[in-house]
Structure formats: structure tokens, C-alpha cells
Amino acid sequence: MKKKITIVSIHSCPNEKIGLGNSGGLNVYVKNLHSYLLSNKFESNLITRKHGKCDFYKHSSKVLHIDSKKAVIEKDVIFNRIKSNTDILISNYWTSAVFSNDHFNSVNKKYHIPHTLEYLKKKHFPKYVMDSTRYKLEKKSMINFDKIICFSSLEKKVLIENYNIEPSKILSSSPGFDSDLFFKIPKVESREKINLHINDKLILFVGRLDLLKGLDIAINTIEIIKKSHPNIKLGIVGGDYGSEAQKIIEKDLNKMNLTDNIIWFGSIDHQKLNYIYNASDIVIIPSRSESFGMVALEALASETPFIISNVGGMAEIIKSNKKCILVDKITPESFGDLLLKFFENKIKNENDEDSRINIQDYNWDKIFHRMLN
Structure with missing residues (x-):
């Protein structure tokens, strides 16, 4: 029984x-x-x-x-x-x-x-x-x-x-x-679904508008990358779209001249989120504190590279994974430096058999x- x-x-x-x-x-x-x-x-x-x-x-x-x-x-x-x-x-x-x-x-x-x-x-x-x-x-x-x-x-x-x-x-x-919710979809198909040009560079942030989730770090990182990649985009999934918190962030983005570099997706269902993961070049997870970090598992399932703060259970698990870039110093400069190397193909981001994490284990x-x- x-x-x-x-x-x-x-x-x-x-x-x-x-x-x-x-x-x-x-x-x-x-x-x-x-x-x-x-x-x-x-x-x-x-x-x-x-x-x-x-x-x-x-x-x-x-x-x-x-x-x-x-x-x-x-x-x-x-x-x-x-x-x-x-x-x-x-x-x-x-x-x-x-x-x-x-x-x-x-x-x-x-x-x-x-x-x-x-x-x-x-x-x-x-x-x-x-x-x-x-x-x-x-x-x-x-x-x-x-x-x-x-x-x-x-x-x-x-x-x-x-x-x-x-x-x-x-x-x-x-x-x-x-794993039925997140899986690999061709990038061309995914970008068509979210109306994103195939040549655009998209960094994805998924999380609440919370200090510990590090959205401010992601935004300041984009400011650094924009100097050499003017058309870089930061996609933001989550947050109260149209809320006071979001309006304050918009004002800051305007002062930083980043308004055109941000795509607000808001709170969305898993089906659309899977397309966004697959449409992204890389996922940024700049959390100041994290218990586990489900976003990393979702990125892994969609076979999208990700850059993650070295905090929480997921960071412990994926240290040897070649799809992951682990950041010890949680600053825009650290994330920016590594992301620039990523876009210049100076960081290998392909899985190999020894480093691959089996999603089915979870x-x-x-x-x-x-x-x-």
C-alpha cells in the first residue's frame, strides 16, 4: 500500500x-x-x-x-x-x-x-x-x-x-x-519562434528581480560587452513586467544607454522558455547566493552553454562540464572578461563524454x- x-x-x-x-x-x-x-x-x-x-x-x-x-x-x-x-x-x-x-x-x-x-x-x-x-x-x-x-x-x-x-x-x-520540458531545438527554429535574427548575440538571464539573483551584475556585464559587441542583447525572463521595480531598472538602462540591448520576456510558460534557452548563445547565472540553481539544469537539457557563479549545489556538480564557465569572483568585470573570450571562441564550450552530465540522473x-x- x-x-x-x-x-x-x-x-x-x-x-x-x-x-x-x-x-x-x-x-x-x-x-x-x-x-x-x-x-x-x-x-x-x-x-x-x-x-x-x-x-x-x-x-x-x-x-x-x-x-x-x-x-x-x-x-x-x-x-x-x-x-x-x-x-x-x-x-x-x-x-x-x-x-x-x-x-x-x-x-x-x-x-x-x-x-x-x-x-x-x-x-x-x-x-x-x-x-x-x-x-x-x-x-x-x-x-x-x-x-x-x-x-x-x-x-x-x-x-x-x-x-x-x-x-x-x-x-x-x-x-x-x-526533461520532457527542456530539450534541444535547432537554433534557427527557436529564433524564428521568438522573432530574433539569426546573427544577433543573445545572453539569457532567468530569475526574479532580486539582489541575490544578480540581475544588476548581468546588466553591468552587458555594458562592458557592448563596447566591442554593440548589438549584444540581454534577454530577461522573470520579474514583474510593468512593476515599479522593473520601471526603476528601465530608468537605469536608459541612463546607461542600454535600453535597445534588453529584451524583456517577463514571466512565461515552460514551452516558450525552452525556445528561448535554445535561441540563446549563452545563459548567465550571476547569483550571489543559490541553494541549487535549476536554471543551470534547464540550460544543460537544452544544450545551451552557461556561465555561473561558483555558489550552490549546481556549481559543485558541473565543475568539470565543458558547457559551463564557472566564475569565482562575482563581479561584472569577471563575467564580462569570460563572456568576451567566449564570443571570441577562446573558451571551449562543447561537451565531451567525460564531462557530460546525464540529465536523467535528476x-x-x-x-x-x-x-x-
């Missing part, structure tokens, strides 16, 4: 548009995990934050949007039925850990996935100002879980040294990946069963 699994994601609903507000890699992870469990006939329920109109019910009746006020939850009949029929709990992000401790303490097996930690951000980016209240809540909320899942060796070290987690409770893993079937075992 298959176990009854409850996934908790209080931070945001996995069906909110990716790249908008707080919606990012965590949402993709939770949505794909829930979909995987349902497609493999597990009894999986997802408890998430109540928000505006959501069409997740079209995909699954096993989603419960809740008002996180304790008095309201305890009267919810569906919530209480799920609570009493949970064999395995999978909590995502610290807000879910706090919620799970309040409502799911009696569950037999409890897993928690931090996705990001305050102290890890500080380790990656020393100038980051930690939220001490959140750090204390992260630390306190993880005590009662049976397993804490981490995505990098540094995250494991931080969990042990700064969160007092017993090493035996930590499970090193990686996010699951759906499919949900392998990842989930590794987690349970």
Missing part, C-alpha cells in the same frame, strides 16, 4: 506565475513534486497559501488553499481529514516548517527542505544583512523533523555548524527535473526514491 503524502508550501502557491514576486524555483519544485506523486498513483495532498483566483484545481483536486490563521484552520474539515491521514510530511521553506510544527507534530515521518537559509546567504554573500528573527525561527522549526534535505555541501556544513542539526538527520539531494523517480530510502 502506497504511503499518504502531504506536501506543505505556505510561502506561496506553486501555481502562481514563476518569476513574479516571491514565486521562483521553490514553486517549480513543489508543483513538479506534487504532479510526479499524483502521476505515479501516490495519494498526495498539497496544502498551500490562499491567494487570488487559482486554476490549480484543473490539474489536481488534491490541492487545499488555506487561510493560515490557526483558529480558521482548526475548523477546516478537509484540512483535518488530510492531517489525520498523513504518513509522510514534506515541508518546503521555513514558513512551512513553522506551520508544520503547529499542525503536523504527530505525523510518523517528517521531511523538511529549507530551499534557502539566512545563514547560507550570509556565507555566500558577506554583505547580506541577515534577518535575525527569521534565522531563529529557521533554527527552532527544524528541530522536530526526521530528515532535513539539502542541496550542497556548504548548505550541509551550515546546517550542522549554524543550525545544530545532527549530521545523521541530513540528506544530501538535488531537486527533481522534468528525474523525479530517482530523486524521490532516493529521498524515501
Whole structure:
């Protein structure tokens, strides 16, 4: 008999548009995990934050949007039925850990996935100002879980040294990946789909408009490259298109005379994103802090070269991959210098058999069963 699994994601609903507000890699992870469990006939329920109109019910009746006020939850009949029929709990992000401790303490097996930690951000980016209240809540909320899942060796070290987690409770893993969503498409076909000329040079950034994601580094890198490649383009996927944050960035771009070098794609679905990956010459991942870095896996699946900060679990995995350029010093100058060499064909970026990463090693079937075992 298959176990009854409850996934908790209080931070945001996995069906909110990716790249908008707080919606990012965590949402993709939770949505794909829930979909995987349902497609493999597990009894999986997802408890998430109540928000505006959501069409997740079209995909699954096993989603419960809740008002996180304790008095309201305890009267919810569906919530209480799920609570009493949970064999395995999978909590995502610290807000879910706090919620799970309040409502799911009696569950037999409890897993928690931090996705990001305050102290890890500080380790990656020393100038980051930690939220001490959140750090204390992260630390306190993880005590009662049976397993804490981490995505990098540094995250494991931080969990042990700064969160007092017993090493035996930590499970090193990686996010699951759906290779049916990202795959190789001819560049000519991809560029036709997004109306990009075949001779244009396109660098792609995928992520939220967040300091830690490093969009400012990507933009300043373009300013450097433009001096020798005037027609260079930076494609930006994600972010609140038309928001105040985006308008501020537009003003800065105008001052830097870069407006014509930027293509705003906004928040888009995976099908179009796959075309954009394949249309790009290279993907830039200038994160100041990263738990894993799913963008790198997506680029690998589409066989698009990428340049990535040496932070997070993905950077550890791809160090020997010839499609990847690893950057230790996270500055526009470092990224700019290496990208100029890339465009001048001074950096080899073809895979060989010894360095190729098997995307199938990251499919949900392998990842989930590794987690349970």
C-alpha cells in the first residue's frame, strides 16, 4: 500500500506565475513534486497559501488553499481529514516548517527542505544583512523533523555548524527535473519562434528581480560587452513586467544607454522558455547566493552553454562540464572578461563524454526514491 503524502508550501502557491514576486524555483519544485506523486498513483495532498483566483484545481483536486490563521484552520474539515491521514510530511521553506510544527507534530515521518537559509546567504554573500528573527525561527522549526534535505555541501556544513542539526538527520539531494520540458531545438527554429535574427548575440538571464539573483551584475556585464559587441542583447525572463521595480531598472538602462540591448520576456510558460534557452548563445547565472540553481539544469537539457557563479549545489556538480564557465569572483568585470573570450571562441564550450552530465540522473523517480530510502 502506497504511503499518504502531504506536501506543505505556505510561502506561496506553486501555481502562481514563476518569476513574479516571491514565486521562483521553490514553486517549480513543489508543483513538479506534487504532479510526479499524483502521476505515479501516490495519494498526495498539497496544502498551500490562499491567494487570488487559482486554476490549480484543473490539474489536481488534491490541492487545499488555506487561510493560515490557526483558529480558521482548526475548523477546516478537509484540512483535518488530510492531517489525520498523513504518513509522510514534506515541508518546503521555513514558513512551512513553522506551520508544520503547529499542525503536523504527530505525523510518523517528517521531511523538511529549507530551499534557502539566512545563514547560507550570509556565507555566500558577506554583505547580506541577515534577518535575525527569521534565522531563529529557521533554527527552532527544524528541530522536530526526521530528515532535513539539502542541496550542497556548504548548505550541509551550515546546517550542522549554524543550525545544530545532527549530521545523521541530513540528506544530501538535488531537486527533481522534468526533461520532457527542456530539450534541444535547432537554433534557427527557436529564433524564428521568438522573432530574433539569426546573427544577433543573445545572453539569457532567468530569475526574479532580486539582489541575490544578480540581475544588476548581468546588466553591468552587458555594458562592458557592448563596447566591442554593440548589438549584444540581454534577454530577461522573470520579474514583474510593468512593476515599479522593473520601471526603476528601465530608468537605469536608459541612463546607461542600454535600453535597445534588453529584451524583456517577463514571466512565461515552460514551452516558450525552452525556445528561448535554445535561441540563446549563452545563459548567465550571476547569483550571489543559490541553494541549487535549476536554471543551470534547464540550460544543460537544452544544450545551451552557461556561465555561473561558483555558489550552490549546481556549481559543485558541473565543475568539470565543458558547457559551463564557472566564475569565482562575482563581479561584472569577471563575467564580462569570460563572456568576451567566449564570443571570441577562446573558451571551449562543447561537451565531451567525460564531462557530460546525464540529465536523467535528476528525474523525479530517482530523486524521490532516493529521498524515501
